[in-house]
Amino acid sequence: MPLRIDGQRSPLVAHLRCAIELTDAEIAALCSFTSGATQVPKNEALEREGEPRQAVQVVNSGWAIRHKEVPDGGRQILDFVLPGDIVGVEGSVVRRADHTVTALTDLEVSHVPFGRIDTLVREHPRLVNALIWSAARQQAVFAEHLLSLGRRNAYARVAHLLVEVWRRLSVRGLAVDHTFRMPVTQDVLADTLGLSVVHVNRTLAQLTRNGLAEKQRDSVKIVDLPGLVDAAQFDYGYLRDAPMPDEMLRNLERRPDGPGGGALRLARSRGPAAPVGQGG
Amino acid sequence: MPLRIDGQRSPLVAHLRCAIELTDAEIAALCSFTSGATQVPKNEALEREGEPRQAVQVVNSGWAIRHKEVPDGGRQILDFVLPGDIVGVEGSVVRRADHTVTALTDLEVSHVPFGRIDTLVREHPRLVNALIWSAARQQAVFAEHLLSLGRRNAYARVAHLLVEVWRRLSVRGLAVDHTFRMPVTQDVLADTLGLSVVHVNRTLAQLTRNGLAEKQRDSVKIVDLPGLVDAAQFDYGYLRDAPMPDEMLRNLERRPDGPGGGALRLARSRGPAAPVGQGG
């Protein structure tokens, strides 16, 4: 079973390193988290809205969602929790979770009791920065998602989500040449993007038709990254502290009048969408 | 000029106290922030997306908005910054702001240089909790807003926003008997709620017609709080750490079959809205 003590291969370390410089000692300390990992089965909750948290948790592998329920049965998915993400960072101050986190796949999770966080921070004070950074990044993701729901149409929303997930994964070394695992049903996508399943399906089909990206059951293949970024009205500046992989920057260079997407129109907020060939 | 050294009257202290117990020494330390206040004129930015922050800022009086721009001129307002709110808490770790903060009215703002934060925290370590709490609360507000945009219809969104603002203000002692200042145009409301100005106007009119709330140019009067809460699908549990004022709890007790709103229908997510008398 993949208990990775090797800091170079830990998604958590890979992702923190984007923003924060870490010494070997700090990396070793972080990896000591990962050593005691437990399995969480699919569909089980890591923490539940309104209930007290048990510990800070680090997801070593697998996907989860952060979500909230609405009185009449609906749910809104706030964000995906990817390998390397921390759940409940603010737990030592705010004990009750304000949203639920549920496993989308089987998970390998490390629990870090609050007391141990204190110890860790006392021994490596600079690691507080990592925690604060993680919380801030989380907030930035929420903000960007808010922008999506408020101001982008379905086409741009889906495109944006794909780019964002790709970016987050590739920083952690989990996306090779524009292809990555994404164990997410259209139903989940719908609840993330504030759309109906049917419309997600159609939008996905359109992205494929336009040669931008292809979503299979468990994976995504981004065919034309610049085109997708364009369709997403993606702000490359966002999450500035997580530098974009060289590869992405390289790809973006050929943007002005990029290949493949000749006729691609920008879907515009609130305005007419025109994402090429809606009428099937 | 209202330079409040009295901790009892500081919105910042009032709002932190909801969640964190503060000693007199800590309150005094916090108030030392407030002493050196500067004026920020309406429409000026406190911090700008992508630009480095100068300091942590505390808004002593006035309103501001957190917002993001979309390439084609649109903007999404993420949140309102109310008196007592902190802007850029995470600044000492994440220097670049990920969204813009702009004054909606003239503001009285205290700047707290990052270095001074360090000092403060060293002298009063428990105050870190206050900062983390503030960041977490911010995130909870974003999450709730996300739920609104993704899963509530216009009627519920507007209602929810009014309740939320009321709640946040009343905790700080800035809302007397369901009436409070809200210097927010319908245009700003629209950009907050992901709606058009026209539709905001109509929805506001509807809330008035249904006897729930009345929004004047610069203020709001909540007429039927339980009704409004109901229409908003408001989750009283949310922001659990900020206990609801007794008054609200008292009001909610008469809820099951509350007064005034006899015919009031719950506007439901994605489903048919039926907020009483749409057709003019």
Add this chain to the structure above:
DNA sequence: CGAAAAGTTGATCTACATCAACGTGCGTGG
């Protein structure tokens, strides 16, 4: 007082939801 900003109201359009089948892959048990 005049002009710009904010609010109001009606007519029309459309992006997306809802409803309703139907297709397809996949895991479980016989």
Add this chain to the structure above:
DNA sequence: CCACGCACGTTGATGTAGATCAACTTTTCG
């Protein structure tokens, strides 16, 4: 190994919340 069942995906027809367009009124303020 097949078959049954279920979760997931796909597709078409129709409905609607809310956008857009276009005046017009009222308020604010220099």
